[in-house]
Amino acid sequence: xxxxxLIVLExxxxxxxxxxxxxxxxxxxERGEVVVVIGPSGSGKxxxxxxxNRLEPIDSGSITxxxxxxxxxxxxxxxxxxxxxxxxxxxxxxxxxxxLQNVMLGPVKVRKEKPAAARExxxxxxxxxxxxxxxxxxxxxxxxxxxxxxxxxxxxxxxxKALLFDEPTSALDPEMVGEVLDVMTSLAKEGMxxxxxxxxxxxxxxxxxxxxxxxxxxxxxQAPPAEFFANPKSDRAKDFLSKIL
Ligand code: ADP
Ligand code: MG
Numbered sequence: 498x499x500x501x502x503l504i505v506l507e508x509x510x511x512x513x514x515x516x517x518x519x520x521x522x523x524x525x526x527e528r529g530e531v532v533v534v535i536g537p538s539g540s541g542k543x544x545x546x547x548x549x550n551r552l553e554p555i556d557s558g559s560i561t562x563x564x565x566x567x568x569x570x571x572x573x574x575x576x577x578x579x580x581x582x583x584x585x586x587x588x589x590x591x592x593x594x595x596x597l598q599n600v601m602l603g604p605v606k607v608r609k610e611k612p613a614a615a616r617e618x619x620x621x622x623x624x625x626x627x628x629x630x631x632x633x634x635x636x637x638x639x640x641x642x643x644x645x646x647x648x649x650x651x652x653x654x655x656x657x658k659a660l661l662f663d664e665p666t667s668a669l670d671p672e673m674v675g676e677v678l679d680v681m682t683s684l685a686k687e688g689m690x691x692x693x694x695x696x697x698x699x700x701x702x703x704x705x706x707x708x709x710x711x712x713x714x715x716x717x718x719q720a721p722p723a724e725f726f727a728n729p730k731s732d733r734a735k736d737f738l739s740k741i742l
Pocket of ligand 1: 537543
């Protein structure tokens with residue numbers, strides 16, 4: 498941990514029509530830090546992730562990534578998207594491409610890597626997430642947990658500076674949650690900068706450096722997990738924890 502800010506949100510506001518979904522949000526994520534975002538459904542967690550990747554434009558405030566304001570369009574935006582990997586609840590793999598092709602595609606198309614080099618790196622990443630033996634299969638032939646591990650490998654293939662996870666295990670059968678969390682835990686240990694929206698409190702306790710609690714578009718409180726779970730300060734957080742723990 499260098500203590501160097503990688504993602505900085507200052508006074509960020511976002512409306513969907515009359516709905517104020519992000520309200521004066523301030524958040525700093527340091528290089529190598531793992532931040533877990535929790536909160537009730539509809540509190541703005543997905544919007545927060547999407548704003549960091551500029552899948553959603555914000556209405557006011559500022560977001561900087563690695564010292565630069567988020568670009569609005571063009572090549573700089575494409576570069577930002579490759580530097581901030583995103584893993585969604587629905588794995589979004591290309592159904593008509595093999596697992597290997599799914600992982601190689603971004604590096605070849607966006608990063609202009611040579612196919613042979615991209616293939617070699619993709620195989621190494623599939624190895625890392627424990628899927629190398631499935632490289633020539635199609636997504637539908639894999640379990641949900643395997644597909645999500647491929648999605649993580651695909652994000653890593655872009656050599657991102659940070660990874661955003663939006664409820665990566667919510668769509669999985671319970672017996673597959675662990676294998677995905679294991680991959681995420683090992684990335685966290687290796688020093689990947691991660692923002693993780695999840696309901697997996699075990700992951701939050703063990704892998705997060707900081708837990709951020711959101712409710713109604715506000716970042717209500719943030720603290721190291723041991724402190725947050727033992728002693729939530731706000732009534733909203735106490736209420737939320739009483740329902741899920
Ligand atoms: P969370 O991920 O915490 O469940 P979201 O960020 O998905 O919350 O949504 C926050 C609020 O914004 C919710 O009330 C949701 O219905 C609303 N919302 C999300 N996306 C849109 C959209 N594209 N248009 C209008 N309202 C939206
Ligand atoms: Mg969401």
